[in-house]
Amino acid sequence: MGIPVKLQVFEGPLDLLLHLIDKNKIDIYDIPIVEITNQYMDYIKAMEQEDLNVMSEFLLMAATLLDIKCRMLLPKEVNEEGEEEDPRQELVEQLLQYKMYKYMAFELKDRQVDGNLTFYKQPTIPSEVNDYAEPVDLDLLLGDLTLAQLNRIFEDVMKRQEDKVDQVRSKFGKIEKEEVSLPDKMVYVKNYAMEHQRFSFRQMLQEQTSKMHVVVAFLAVLEMMKTGELQIEQEDTFGEIMITSLVTE
Amino acid sequence: MEIEKMQGMIEAILFTMGDSVELGQIAGAIEHDEETTRKIIHNMMDKYEAADRGVRIIELDNSFQMCTKKEAYDCLIRIAKAPKRYVLTDVLLETMSIIAYKQPVTRLEVEKIRGVKSDHAVNKLVEYGLAQEVGRLDAPGRPILFGTTEEFLRRFSVQSLDELPSLNAEQMEEFKSEAEDEAQMKLNI
């Protein structure tokens, strides 16, 4: 037989079966299983190219149909109540159930059309309402907070602040910036030169109390050499630097 | 407060909120009990049937929401941008109907009824906000139980789940006799 309908139309094996039942105008409660199985198998064969996942579902149904077909040929089974069991019963129930939901889906479709004709609205809350702030109820806010509790909180806060102070470092003496000015140092060097007339640079530096004093003393010497107040001699590289005062009183 | 004034307040609430508002909240706002409030709202719903009203109130699972009447659609579409509405395919509708009628239901149950894998369909419905996780089944693997959302009720113009077109024994009989008639017809031909 031909395949008049595109296979994709069928949502699954049950859908296909219902289609076959409809097409053949078969009573769903009395499915001619041989005929239906044959037609079903024809469809399956035509579906060879289809997606395996989909195929497996259709094949499972094919197996079920074949199983029913076999059982139909055998003597009827009898259940506990002594009634004959129809091998098709389970399939019929499944088909009926599926048909029912398909029908309901159809009903829903109608309703969806109605639903789509309805418009809703975004909230439009007036600013007076939106800006409204509930007055503060201090009774609720403070509860049974007591002054003693408040005091304890304050003490905790203050203690925490105390803890933050580094108890060891905070006792170290302060390191203050030492002010050494060049003019002051120049006066010092001038006096030193007058006193010693000729002396080594090293000798004078030994009297300096800090690195800063050394640096500034050096600067003072350079400055005074430029102004012609001191004369510098150095015989060898890294040798002793000798300073001679050129200033006469 | 007289009834009229309360109705005015309720209209203001539903208009302002736009979204669905729980009966309890409305009752609280107009300072009345829920039963009276519900009666008042139902009374309003009747009044809104009048031709000069373009909006109506819908009831969704103990909440109320204001929306436009269907008749206004053509007119509205000329002004308002139609909300983007996805059309549910037959697969989705099928899955939707199973979830709606069998809820709470697991994916596996849906698949058993449809006879095919339904992951994609269920996921899509969740994505569209029509179905949602409503719990877990107390069984191995604790599978998710799905149910419908409020959006489902809105989109399918259903007041509450009880209002879903019923699926009953009668309906089943109808299917049966339909099939029989068809079979009969076939024999007669």
Added chain:
Amino acid sequence: MEIEKMQGMIEAILFTMGDSVELGQIAGAIEHDEETTRKIIHNMMDKYEAADRGVRIIELDNSFQMCTKKEAYDCLIRIAKAPKRYVLTDVLLETMSIIAYKQPVTRLEVEKIRGVKSDHAVNKLVEYGLAQEVGRLDAPGRPILFGTTEEFLRRFSVQSLDELPSLNAEQMEEFKSEAEDEAQMKLNI
């Protein structure tokens, strides 16, 4: 279309749009000329005066908008603003204790003690009426000095600030030696 039906459509339009809608747009939607449309809307505005209506239509520069009536505000607040419960957080308590015991105190001092920015906390206390500006410090920028309010005294049944449980020099010494002991212990380890 009869007038009633047009009014219904206009209601649906104003409801859906929420915002103001130009007269021309409304007229176009109901397929009528602007003058007639305006008359219809004015007629609606009168109708909306009824007690059972919670919304009204306002005219703005040839546009119309639907909004809630003022009378409904109280009711709306009960829904839109589920009353917040104010709580004194630890931050606020700490800040309040500092203001109470160190007053008059600048925000900067509070921050120095707490070690963190305290703008928000101080502002909240002022908002709650527990702290207030009591003057300006005679320093660059003239920072605000904060102190407690009369309400604060009332709330804590304190007659005057002198009555606040004092934090005395003795206590401070205690804290200090405790801290020193701890530091000593650390060094010994």
